[in-house]
Amino acid sequence: MRHSNASRKRICERHLQLLTELSRALGEKDRYTQAHGYRVARYAMRLATRLGFGHREVWDVGIGGLFHDVGKLALSDQIFTNRETRLPAELKREVRCHPLIGAALLKDIDYLEPVVDLVLFHHEREDGKGYPFGLTGREIPPGAKIISISDCFDAVTTDRPYQKRKSIRAAFEILRNGCRRYFCEDYVETFIEEIEENGIELENGTDPLLADELIRSATAGAGTM
Numbered sequence: 221m222r223h224s225n226a227s228r229k230r231i232c233e234r235h236l237q238l239l240t241e242l243s244r245a246l247g248e249k250d251r252y253t254q255a256h257g258y259r260v261a262r263y264a265m266r267l268a269t270r271l272g273f274g275h276r277e278v279w280d281v282g283i284g285g286l287f288h289d290v291g292k293l294a295l296s297d298q299i300f301t302n303r304e305t306r307l308p309a310e311l312k313r314e315v316r317c318h319p320l321i322g323a324a325l326l327k328d329i330d331y332l333e334p335v336v337d338l339v340l341f342h343h344e345r346e347d348g349k350g351y352p353f354g355l356t357g358r359e360i361p362p363g364a365k366i367i368s369i370s371d372c373f374d375a376v377t378t379d380r381p382y383q384k385r386k387s388i389r390a391a392f393e394i395l396r397n398g399c400r401r402y403f404c405e406d407y408v409e410t411f412i413e414e415i416e417e418n419g420i421e422l423e424n425g426t427d428p429l430l431a432d433e434l435i436r437s438a439t440a441g442a443g444t445m
């Protein structure tokens with residue numbers, strides 16, 4: 221069925237609002253994940269801007285960052301109540317499905333095609349040992365590499381139910397040690413420059429304005445494409 225631009229824009233808007241609701245629902249299951257999504261979106265947009273990405277790519281990584289873990293909504297409650305650093309093998313296998321589930325939730329949103337891959341590949345690694353597909357550096361979209369670095373930095377610098385936060389210096393070291401295995405080296409250095417110059421994101425990153433701003437940016441392009 222063909223839709224007019226105006227109705228495609230409305231569908232896109234509604235779908236994004238639904239995703240925001242799903243993220244809130246995920247926040248009920250796991251308060252950490254919701255605030256984490258907002259902070260990752262901010263870090264990812266800052267890094268993309270510093271790397272010279274265009275306006276469209278910057279909000280693509282913003283939306284990807286915001287919803288990167290939305291697929292966790294489908295995971296068992298046990299995963300969120302687990303207080304051990306290491307998960308049992310079967311729960312680990314389940315966690316590894318979240319990029320696929322998240323991408324499936326995003327895939328029917330017109331205009332957001334590039335964002336699907338950012339969510340799908342945010343746990344891939346430079347050395348090909350990531351998941352779900354084991355892609356190598358050259359095959360991973362730049363936006364997914366940006367989200368991966370932002371995700372790791374935020375996870376390390378904030379308290380999680382099973383892990384106390386580390387210092388910013390320690391987080392820089394983790395990122396640098398992960399270069400070429402986990403992360404793109406050039407992006408890591410640019411990310412560190414950005415944090416040294418402009419600081420870290422506020423701890424309670426839930427920011428409804430950011431979600432609205434991203435939805436507006438996404439759908440602003442929708443009417444003209």
Ligand SMILES: [Fe+2]
Nearest residue numbers: 288289342343
């Ligand atoms: Fe994730």
